Amino acid sequence: MTAQARIIEATELSKTFPGGVVALDRFTLSVGRGEVVVVIGPSGSGKSTFLRCLNGLEEVDRGTVVIDGIPLDHHRKNRLLIRREVGMVFQSFNLFPHMTVRENIDLAQVRVRRKSRAEAAETTMGLLRKVDIQEKADRYPHELSGGQQQRVAIARALAMNPKVMLFDEATSALDPEMIGEVLEVMRTLAAEGMTMVVVTHEMGFAREAGDRIVFMEAGRIVEEGETERFFGSPRQERTKVFLRQIL
Amino acid sequence: MNAFSRGSAPLRKAAWIDYGRFLLLVGVAVWLLALGTRGLGYPWQWYRVPPFLFSADNGIWTAGPLLRGLAVTLQISLLSLVGSLLFGLTAALLRLSSSFSARALARGYLELIRNTPLLIQIFFVYFVLSPVLDIGAFASATLALSLFEGAYAAEILRAGIVSLHRGQWEAAHSLGLGTFDTYRHVILPQAVRRVLPPLAGQAISLVKDSALVSTIAIYDLTMQGQKIVAETFLAFEIWFTVAAIYLVMTFGLSFLVRGLEKRMNGAPLRGAGGFG
Numbered sequence: 001m002t003a004q005a006r007i008i009e010a011t012e013l014s015k016t017f018p019g020g021v022v023a024l025d026r027f028t029l030s031v032g033r034g035e036v037v038v039v040i041g042p043s044g045s046g047k048s049t050f051l052r053c054l055n056g057l058e059e060v061d062r063g064t065v066v067i068d069g070i071p072l073d074h075h076r077k078n079r080l081l082i083r084r085e086v087g088m089v090f091q092s093f094n095l096f097p098h099m100t101v102r103e104n105i106d107l108a109q110v111r112v113r114r115k116s117r118a119e120a121a122e123t124t125m126g127l128l129r130k131v132d133i134q135e136k137a138d139r140y141p142h143e144l145s146g147g148q149q150q151r152v153a154i155a156r157a158l159a160m161n162p163k164v165m166l167f168d169e170a171t172s173a174l175d176p177e178m179i180g181e182v183l184e185v186m187r188t189l190a191a192e193g194m195t196m197v198v199v200t201h202e203m204g205f206a207r208e209a210g211d212r213i214v215f216m217e218a219g220r221i222v223e224e225g226e227t228e229r230f231f232g233s234p235r236q237e238r239t240k241v242f243l244r245q246i247l
Numbered sequence: 248m249n250a251f252s253r254g255s256a257p258l259r260k261a262a263w264i265d266y267g268r269f270l271l272l273v274g275v276a277v278w279l280l281a282l283g284t285r286g287l288g289y290p291w292q293w294y295r296v297p298p299f300l301f302s303a304d305n306g307i308w309t310a311g312p313l314l315r316g317l318a319v320t321l322q323i324s325l326l327s328l329v330g331s332l333l334f335g336l337t338a339a340l341l342r343l344s345s346s347f348s349a350r351a352l353a354r355g356y357l358e359l360i361r362n363t364p365l366l367i368q369i370f371f372v373y374f375v376l377s378p379v380l381d382i383g384a385f386a387s388a389t390l391a392l393s394l395f396e397g398a399y400a401a402e403i404l405r406a407g408i409v410s411l412h413r414g415q416w417e418a419a420h421s422l423g424l425g426t427f428d429t430y431r432h433v434i435l436p437q438a439v440r441r442v443l444p445p446l447a448g449q450a451i452s453l454v455k456d457s458a459l460v461s462t463i464a465i466y467d468l469t470m471q472g473q474k475i476v477a478e479t480f481l482a483f484e485i486w487f488t489v490a491a492i493y494l495v496m497t498f499g500l501s502f503l504v505r506g507l508e509k510r511m512n513g514a515p516l517r518g519a520g521g522f523g
Binding site: 055057084086087088094095096108156160 | 421
């Protein structure tokens, strides 16, 4: 893989939380354009922290993150530039409850991308059709089901036309019957060639949509590999144990 | 009302008993008041009060001193309300900022204002600051009230801001919104809605506290009342009237805020920040 092809380059990331919990321990990972990387691992292994370090929601103690050639450093400008290019979907949706679905998706287009209201509205309606929720455009988040809210949150992130999408346990807070509709949207995105880093417990999705699986524990990579190889013939004993537990 | 329209017979009966108790309470209060006034032996002269409110000459209505005082009180209260929200918002944001000097500045302001009497602050602004700033009594009063109520508004707003789920900040930041846009479009609209009731309480305090500006020779409602009482000795009638006017103002304010709360309720408070 050439350097140009790598859109995410995270090198030697270390992070220890104030309580002394080591979230990342010289963690290195790069992601190619259009690649779908699924990060799995037991809870507390640093998966979410890793994602949150990629767009600066969390500060690393050491190490470097470069997204599409832009270093995530202490320059505010770079940080904002990176956040424009990196969309994020949260476990708890985090929609803005005082805005309608439409307003949620319009906001950053108008304020950050400086689009006109009309342009933004057009993009918004297109995205709502894409996630199949156009009839709820003028509803407030609390009037929607969890699955619908998460689909709106995905549309909101996509409205920035990001180069990378991060999914932080996007289906973990959903009732079982709603997980499918959200995974469906994520599968479509993957098929369209979106670069994605997905933290999830959904092994079905990982197998089907993931190009590469990263198994981490205690802030380090235990094993990584192409999806088929990873599930078919895991090399590490720890990986085998983990897969037996969850499959 | 619901107790009458719905519910079983025993529930309805309980409601009637409750209303009966309330009437009894009111009756006792009126009786005590009547007893007190008779015992006082005060010569009530209510008929002399209306001219101080307004006078009608050949069909032309002119405001009396009390209503003119009311206009001044309303003016000062309204301007101070705007001022206190500005000071309050600024202080709240400074306290939440990451800069040490900004936090220290806000902290100093809050401690200084909240730990000294308003009356002294009014004197200080009027006698010490106003010659320096070259402002009159009215501006001094407005500035002092704004600074005072602003300190309390700041703490209310700060509480509203920190009560929001962290996910709201993260969602805004992950979309590339800067601090200003995040506050303006995401954080403040939610925070203000949450703290509207205590903010309204603060506004009502402001209206009442504005009575203290009468000490620096501003002819507000209280000052006019004082002057009339000094000239006519109608102490009870005038002070009751003045109190009633304040009551009407603060009640009006409460209604206004309740209406505002209802209007803002398009999206209720619950569900803020993801999990219900």
